[in-house]
Amino acid sequence: MNDSELLAHELAHEQAHVDAVYARLDEATRSARDAAQTGRQIFQSDRQTWMREEDGTALFERDAFTFQAAKRLAVLDAEHEGLVFGRLDLEEPEEREVRYIGRIGVRDEDYEPLVIDWRARAAEPFYRATPQQPMDVVRRRVLRCRNDQVVGIEDDLLDAESNTDDLPIIGEGALMASLSRSRGTRMKDIVATIQAEQDLAIRADHAGVTIISGGPGTGKTVVALHRAAYLLYSNRRRFERGGILVVGPGPVFMNYIERVLPSLGEDSVVLRAIGQVAGDVLGGLSAEQVDDAGTAAVKGSLRMVGLLKNLVNLPLVDPGSDGLSLVVTVKGNVLKLNDAQLSRIRSGVLSHQRVNLARESAEKALVNALATQVPEDADVDPDAVPELITDSAAYRDFVDAWWPPLSAPDVLRRLGDPRVTAKVADGILDADEQALLAASYAEGHDWTVADMALLDELVSVLGPEPIEDHGPNLFIEGGENVSEFVTTADRLRRTIENDLTDDRHETYAHVLVDESQDITPMQWRMLRRRGSQASWTIVGDIAQSSWPDLDEVGRAVRDLVGTAPHREFRLSVNYRSPAEVFDLASKVVQVSYPRADLPRAVRSTGFDPELLETSSSALVSDLVRIVDRLTDAVGGTVGIIAPPSRLDALKRLLPPRLGTRMNTANLDRVLFVTPLEAKGLEYDAVVVVAPDEIVAESPGGVRVLYVALTRPTQRLVTLDVDGPGAWRPAP
Numbered sequence: 001m002n003d004s005e006l007l008a009h010e011l012a013h014e015q016a017h018v019d020a021v022y023a024r025l026d027e028a029t030r031s032a033r034d035a036a037q038t039g040r041q042i043f044q045s046d047r048q049t050w051m052r053e054e055d056g057t058a059l060f061e062r063d064a065f066t067f068q069a070a071k072r073l074a075v076l077d078a079e080h081e082g083l084v085f086g087r088l089d090l091e092e093p094e095e096r097e098v099r100y101i102g103r104i105g106v107r108d109e110d111y112e113p114l115v116i117d118w119r120a121r122a123a124e125p126f127y128r129a130t131p132q133q134p135m136d137v138v139r140r141r142v143l144r145c146r147n148d149q150v151v152g153i154e155d156d157l158l159d160a161e162s163n164t165d166d167l168p169i170i171g172e173g174a175l176m177a178s179l180s181r182s183r184g185t186r187m188k189d190i191v192a193t194i195q196a197e198q199d200l201a202i203r204a205d206h207a208g209v210t211i212i213s214g215g216p217g218t219g220k221t222v223v224a225l226h227r228a229a230y231l232l233y234s235n236r237r238r239f240e241r242g243g244i245l246v247v248g249p250g251p252v253f254m255n256y257i258e259r260v261l262p263s264l265g266e267d268s269v270v271l272r273a274i275g276q277v278a279g280d281v282l283g284g285l286s287a288e289q290v291d292d293a294g295t296a297a298v299k300g301s302l303r304m305v306g307l308l309k310n311l312v313n314l315p316l317v318d319p320g321s322d323g324l325s326l327v328v329t330v331k332g333n334v335l336k337l338n339d340a341q342l343s344r345i346r347s348g349v350l351s352h353q354r355v356n357l358a359r360e361s362a363e364k365a366l367v368n369a370l371a372t373q374v375p376e377d378a379d380v381d382p383d384a385v386p387e388l389i390t391d392s393a394a395y396r397d398f399v400d401a402w403w404p405p406l407s408a409p410d411v412l413r414r415l416g417d418p419r420v421t422a423k424v425a426d427g428i429l430d431a432d433e434q435a436l437l438a439a440s441y442a443e444g445h446d447w448t449v450a451d452m453a454l455l456d457e458l459v460s461v462l463g464p465e466p467i468e469d470h471g472p473n474l475f476i477e478g479g480e481n482v483s484e485f486v487t488t489a490d491r492l493r494r495t496i497e498n499d500l501t502d503d504r505h506e507t508y509a510h511v512l513v514d515e516s517q518d519i520t521p522m523q524w525r526m527l528r529r530r531g532s533q534a535s536w537t538i539v540g541d542i543a544q545s546s547w548p549d550l551d552e553v554g555r556a557v558r559d560l561v562g563t564a565p566h567r568e569f570r571l572s573v574n575y576r577s578p579a580e581v582f583d584l585a586s587k588v589v590q591v592s593y594p595r596a597d598l599p600r601a602v603r604s605t606g607f608d609p610e611l612l613e614t615s616s617s618a619l620v621s622d623l624v625r626i627v628d629r630l631t632d633a634v635g636g637t638v639g640i641i642a643p644p645s646r647l648d649a650l651k652r653l654l655p656p657r658l659g660t661r662m663n664t665a666n667l668d669r670v671l672f673v674t675p676l677e678a679k680g681l682e683y684d685a686v687v688v689v690a691p692d693e694i695v696a697e698s699p700g701g702v703r704v705l706y707v708a709l710t711r712p713t714q715r716l717v718t719l720d721v722d723g724p725g726a727w728r729p730a731p
């Protein structure tokens, strides 16, 4: 057989197995549908009985495994590259064993595995076996499928000693083939080509804190997402019920990664940009806008904790020159509390209760203090005094102004008044920092990402705002959906048990934080409220941090770890950047951050980065030419990474001029982002506009330029404006 006959023969052979898997799944889908139907009928015929989905399923235990597979198949994303993607040929003492590996496990009628779930122990050798330690694997085969058709095969021979006459070896390796494919606007899963060091991090124990570090392009994000899928597989009860939260830097990034988990058959993980995390206690409020570097540094700092406490304690009512006072007349007796007495009552109550939960106690304390002033010989029934006080208009008006329910946004907005900021920030922020803070809350400002953590902090200091009680809602919507029925009942029970002392944070059993080097200390506090009982996966690279104080970043993670069990993994290979590009990027970052963890780039393209120059007036026309050329040169995306001060103008001016040369499909391949928005993303070709301005405009300086330079998978062009560029490394 010649090579192409051999390939055709092998493809046909693998296709036969894949066909058998799909046939079995069709059968299982039918039986799953019948099972759901029967379950629903039982549920509907006896609505008084509590019916759990598991109980319904138990009726069909004879093929529960395949039933589950069919259920999970329903959530598998259509964009993935095939349900079955791998095959292992193992040398067993008796005979050769063949194992097929896939996104989900499937068994035949005799309960024999047709496909093993990639997360199962039996699939481990697919990822871990090496020629040095073959783990009994003779040949590892990656199958490339388009829908249910096998279209390609890539083999690795792991045990060269073994007799492989019956095992032909095809292709040049799956990893390289996968890395050189064009990138689209969505991240793809790597389930067919996970590397051994990545596999260790994915399958690490769930308890405590798992830290995954590594330079740009080492697969930290994609590994973290596969870890979420692995945790659900290995401990589904705990993590599906308790929930897994994945936090990333911004909405563009969240859109970029959102398809990975569905392509692995998982849709129960909550993905949130850091500006959306506090939405659970803020009525869904979220933010995308970011502050300028100086303001962001102030708002992210732990010093805000003390400042916000001062803010909450600052009375809302203007005390006037004589200070606050409360005067009530009861049957001709004048009762009075002065400023100092009122302050004492306020701090006494707040020493053990939060503002929004303490109004009742504060009123009790006020009434007691006033009642003791009624003379003993007064002509009043002592038991009637409290009611006489609380009925008086003077008392009611005073209490409403002195102790109103406070909303976190209203409280934070008070910082827009420089006099308020000066009072609460005295001894905490210097004058310049106070001015930045006050200016950022001036009339008409929008909430920023950093504000979300401050609002969250305020909610936890204030306590939840009292909500109007309309009584529990006993009507369940969507009654046919059995699992929702249970969830609604659970929620109801929780509300009754926890009542008002509940902070209403959503909490999770596992929290996975990506780009953790950019999480500010205030944001860590916000995240920890969502994971007080959780285990954690923390992913990041300090050398890409845009936060000015790197020690603070390290301290925040150490605090989180505390005494919990923890483990660290370092990923050492850069799968994204061509060696030519990464060589330049490493030289740039090392100048300002010599400790940067630099991975080894595995690919080279033969194209050196192009370091070009232009002038402000020629910038747009030069960019048009460059982008035009790059869209021809690469099959996927072209990213234009520009400093924030230039981005809007480029977004406006460039597309109309590009449009005259390109069709719409090509225009969709051109994307405009700031370096901060580019975090975690990648493009086939990248133009970094005005690198010196990127350094100057970002709190992280050169580290943020490093992020921009490490985004391309194939071509890099830098474009200095009005000068040769101080950022360029010495030749």
Ligand SMILES: Nc1ncnc2c1ncn2[C@@H]1O[C@H](COP(=O)(O)OP(=O)(O)OP(=O)(O)O)[C@@H](O)[C@H]1O
Residues within 6 Å of the ligand: 175, 178, 179, 188, 189, 190, 193, 194, 195, 198, 214, 215, 216, 217, 218, 219, 220, 221, 222, 223, 541, 544, 575, 576, 679, 680, 681, 682, 710
């Ligand atoms: N084992 C693998 N097989 C195929 N592709 C991989 C593998 N590991 C990583 N990649 C690819 O390398 C690229 C970089 O991965 P990822 O974005 O997860 O890296 P990262 O470490 O988070 O990068 P950064 O820190 O720069 O954001 C992605 O295109 C990813 O699909």
